[in-house]
Amino acid sequence: MRVDDGLVALVKLIIQIPCYNEAESLPATLADLPREVEGVDEVEWLVIDDGSSDDTAAVAALEGVDHVVKLPRNMGLARAFSAGLAACVERGADFIVNTDADNQYSAVDIPKLVAPLLRGEADIVIGARPIGTIEHFSPVKKALQKFGSQVARSLSRTEVADAPSGFRGFTRESAQRLNVFSSYTYTLETIIQAGQNDMVVLSVPVGVNGKQRPSRLVKSIFSYVKRSMVTMVRIFMIYRPVTFFFTIGAVVGGAGLIGGLRFLYFFAIGQGNGHVQSVVLSAVLVGSGLSMWVLGLLADLISVNRRLLEKANWRIARLEDRLAARDAAAAAEVAKSEDS
Numbered sequence: 001m002r003v004d005d006g007l008v009a010l011v012k013l014i015i016q017i018p019c020y021n022e023a024e025s026l027p028a029t030l031a032d033l034p035r036e037v038e039g040v041d042e043v044e045w046l047v048i049d050d051g052s053s054d055d056t057a058a059v060a061a062l063e064g065v066d067h068v069v070k071l072p073r074n075m076g077l078a079r080a081f082s083a084g085l086a087a088c089v090e091r092g093a094d095f096i097v098n099t100d101a102d103n104q105y106s107a108v109d110i111p112k113l114v115a116p117l118l119r120g121e122a123d124i125v126i127g128a129r130p131i132g133t134i135e136h137f138s139p140v141k142k143a144l145q146k147f148g149s150q151v152a153r154s155l156s157r158t159e160v161a162d163a164p165s166g167f168r169g170f171t172r173e174s175a176q177r178l179n180v181f182s183s184y185t186y187t188l189e190t191i192i193q194a195g196q197n198d199m200v201v202l203s204v205p206v207g208v209n210g211k212q213r214p215s216r217l218v219k220s221i222f223s224y225v226k227r228s229m230v231t232m233v234r235i236f237m238i239y240r241p242v243t244f245f246f247t248i249g250a251v252v253g254g255a256g257l258i259g260g261l262r263f264l265y266f267f268a269i270g271q272g273n274g275h276v277q278s279v280v281l282s283a284v285l286v287g288s289g290l291s292m293w294v295l296g297l298l299a300d301l302i303s304v305n306r307r308l309l310e311k312a313n314w315r316i317a318r319l320e321d322r323l324a325a326r327d328a329a330a331a332a333e334v335a336k337s338e339d340s
Contacts, residue, residue, distance in 0.1 A: 010041035013114060014067075014093040018080035020050040022101035023059045029099070030063045032107035039118040040095070046088055047101075050080040067091060078186040085175040089317075096170045105129075105167040106207035113169030116202050123174040123199040124190070126160055127167035127206035134208060144225060152188050155236050156195030161203040163191055174199055176317045179310065181238075182231050189235050196239035197310070241303050245296030253289020256282045 015033055019026060026047070035043050044066040049057040051074035060068050069087045071080060081098065088096045095117050099105050105127060116122040131137065131145050145164055152163035164187050170178075178193060180186045194201050237244045259282035266278075 011039070011094050011118075012042040012044065012092055013037055013040040013095045013097065014044045014046050014088040014091060015097045015099065015110065016046045016048065016081075016084040016088055017099055017101050018048045018050060018077055018084055019052060019056045019060070019101045020074060020077075020080070021052045021054045021056060023052070023054040023056045025102050026056060026059050027063055029101055029103040029107075030060075030065065032103065033099075034107065034110055037111050037114055040114065044091070044093075046084060046091070048080045048084040048087070050074055050076070078180050078182045078189070081186045082178075082180045085170070085178065089172060089175055093175075094172050096172070096175050098166060098168045098170070100166050103209050105165075106209060109167075109204075109206040110169075112204045112206060113167070116204070117169050117171050121200070122202040123171050124194055124201045125169040126162060126191070126201065126203050127165050128161035128203040129165055129167075129206060129208050131162065148188065148225075151232060152191050155232055156192040156201070158191060158195040158201040159203065160191055160201055163188055165206075167206055172321075173314070173318070177310065177314050181234070185227070185231065189231050192232065192235040193239065196235075197307075237299070238303060238306070241299030242296045245292045245299060249289040249292030249296065251289075252292060253286050256285025256287075256289060258282075259285065 017026070017029065022029075030045065033045060037043055045064075046067040046069065047057070047060040047065045049060070049068060049070045051071050057068050057070055067087065069083060071083060075083075084098065085096060095114055097110055097113055099107065099110075109127060113125045113127060116125050131142050134142075137145070145162070149160060149163040152158075153160060164185075166187055174194065177197060177199070178190055180189055180193075182189050191201060259278045263276075263278040263282065
């Protein structure tokens with residue numbers, strides 16, 4: 001139970017599963033999901049059918065899934081994940097757990113994800129897999145997982161242990177505050193975004209099950225690394241534009257200054273006529289560096305506006321929650337008075 005503005009309400013957890021053609025693997029995943037979690041009054045399941053061409057939605061309904069959200073076409077994991085968060089919030093979730101349809105993560109560890117959220121110790125909890133002991137991970141993949149987590153920690157200013165892990169728990173407010181721009185993967189983007197918005201992100205150790213099928217997200221190591229790096233740079237550019245553009249501007253402008261100093265040296269010793277190219281290159285590089293700084297200032301103004309809009313959207317969402325709770329309480333009082 002929880003009390004909000006004097007109103008008593010049940011605490012609801014919704015476990016969401018983004019799916020794309022998972023009719024075969026979904027039953028095994030659902031069989032392991034809990035219907036009871038300590039500290040929670042209601043546990044519901046939600047499946048996001050990301051434009052599947054098989055019977056994913058029908059299998060989900062047959063297996064007793066409480067909510068099935070069908071996307072009109074295949075929109076990618078990140079957008080399916082975002083649609084799931086929005087659907088969970090709309091259906092009254094106080095806490096949300098995201099897991100994969102391939103039964104990669106051990107469902108018995110769901111209470112581990114929820115516990116810090118219930119205690120108010122975190123906004124987001126990420127399940128950290130034992131990367132070093134997972135047999136079907138190649139040495140290259142293990143090294144890349146560790147490197148990706150290190151980069152995510154640096155960009156997000158968090159201590160997340162396993163950044164690519166999709167086994168995560170969210171509070172209702174953190175789900176409302178996240179805005180995923182990528183259509184490829186949400187894992188790195190949401191961590192960086194959460195860290196830049198001063199959310200508390202914790203990691204808890206979780207177990208994994210055996211490999212059920214090849215990953216559909218990681219079709220090749222090179223492709224995954226390339227797209228993940230683009231995502232990280234993009235999010236860092238959005239939330240820390242001054243640092244991003246000023247760093248590039250300093251490097252480019254610094255190279256221009258070195259070229260200018262080189263010309264001045266030769267000019268001082270009477271050999272300036274043969275090095276006019278250095279002056280031209282120096283002017284171009286210094287001008288480019290200054291342009292980067294101007295872009296950084298403009299991008300920072302846009303970033304400030306984006307943050308204000310995000311805060312406004314979050315406050316509107318909280319207001320809507322309170323109004324909905326009060327309307328429900330008023331309706332219950334009316335029904336009670338009519339019965340009496």
